[in-house]
Amino acid sequence: MQTHVQNAYSEKALLAFPNVRVRLRSAALPIVLSEDGTENGLLGFHWKVQERERTKLMSVLERRDWRSIRTTLLNLDFNNLDSVCEWLGSAGYVAQAILEIPNSIAFTPGDVKRMASGNLGWWPEFVTSGIRDRLEKYRDAFRWMMQRNERQFRKDIKAAHEYRTAHYETAQATANAILSDNPRTLRLRDPAKAFLEDLRAPNLDANVLGLALRGTGVSEGLPVHLYWDSKGFPAIAARCGSPLEALCISIHIDRNFSQRQAVKCVQCGKWFDPIRGRDRFCSARCRNFFLTTERRKKISLVKQAAQDWTVLPTHKKANRDRAEWIVAQVSKQTAGEYALEPSWVRKVLGTSASKSHRAGEQYNPAPIAKAVTMGGRVAKRAERK
Numbered sequence: 001m002q003t004h005v006q007n008a009y010s011e012k013a014l015l016a017f018p019n020v021r022v023r024l025r026s027a028a029l030p031i032v033l034s035e036d037g038t039e040n041g042l043l044g045f046h047w048k049v050q051e052r053e054r055t056k057l058m059s060v061l062e063r064r065d066w067r068s069i070r071t072t073l074l075n076l077d078f079n080n081l082d083s084v085c086e087w088l089g090s091a092g093y094v095a096q097a098i099l100e101i102p103n104s105i106a107f108t109p110g111d112v113k114r115m116a117s118g119n120l121g122w123w124p125e126f127v128t129s130g131i132r133d134r135l136e137k138y139r140d141a142f143r144w145m146m147q148r149n150e151r152q153f154r155k156d157i158k159a160a161h162e163y164r165t166a167h168y169e170t171a172q173a174t175a176n177a178i179l180s181d182n183p184r185t186l187r188l189r190d191p192a193k194a195f196l197e198d199l200r201a202p203n204l205d206a207n208v209l210g211l212a213l214r215g216t217g218v219s220e221g222l223p224v225h226l227y228w229d230s231k232g233f234p235a236i237a238a239r240c241g242s243p244l245e246a247l248c249i250s251i252h253i254d255r256n257f258s259q260r261q262a263v264k265c266v267q268c269g270k271w272f273d274p275i276r277g278r279d280r281f282c283s284a285r286c287r288n289f290f291l292t293t294e295r296r297k298k299i300s301l302v303k304q305a306a307q308d309w310t311v312l313p314t315h316k317k318a319n320r321d322r323a324e325w326i327v328a329q330v331s332k333q334t335a336g337e338y339a340l341e342p343s344w345v346r347k348v349l350g351t352s353a354s355k356s357h358r359a360g361e362q363y364n365p366a367p368i369a370k371a372v373t374m375g376g377r378v379a380k381r382a383e384r385k
């Protein structure tokens, strides 16, 4: 785990800046991903790589939008290798397998040519199970972090710090027990398991989640650069060494300085950013589909209840309003899931015949509904013809 820095520092809080711009700074260079999914350090370009090709590649990486790359990762299906390749390329990863010299310190002209062929040279055969497993752990941890509210997020970070301490202590206690030959102390609670139980996140990877909550997902922290920009405003640039780090920091920034939170679309289950999208739905299409389906469901429930009303014995109908009885009936049948308004029920039963007539739907309106409708719009329409 983390190595403890032995130096002593003097640290005092001077000020809390309310309006400091926080920038994410990452080198516009591809990051090599090895077969086991670990990120290798920055590679430069071989001197033989043409200026034009280098600039073209770098300008694509300069334009990366970490929030949109993050949303795509949250929705990434690791069984769909084509979309995994597309994501890896968009995030700025390059497969170690495509490099001319596997442990090179620079991209050769041949490497650059392959990277220029789309998705930074990714093909399904380069997506090893090691890469998939590792990225999947990050996707799940990031999903988790993005849906927590502010209070939960603080508690999670606290738990992640406790987990690190517990992990360190358990390792020490285990080592001591082995050395002193005292098996009693070995009966310790697994810190990883305890941490995940605490968070009620049994399927996540404790190390990935712990590191992502405490730090950047790949390290416990990262250097920031405080400076004053050309307009004279104070700014902080967080220097990210890799796409995973940038994504993790983007989550921390959003959880601290904005209300952004990932939400699952009620209709299609896709994760999305509700500030850019629409509240419970990822798109207008999903919203319309969901609301239309819901409306149809409610209308069919009302019609069914209206049928039930017609066969009700007269003494049970006495002194009762049909619409109110239907509302109660629907609520009873759906265990309170649908709380309808009597006025809406009246409207549905009053206009359903003319509506379905227009839409050409096949259904048998309840006799009463028909009677009401015949006195209304349908009759008038018939007259006009």
Ligand SMILES: [Zn+2]
Residues within 6 Å of the ligand: 265, 266, 267, 268, 269, 270, 281, 282, 283, 286
């Ligand atoms: Zn949707």
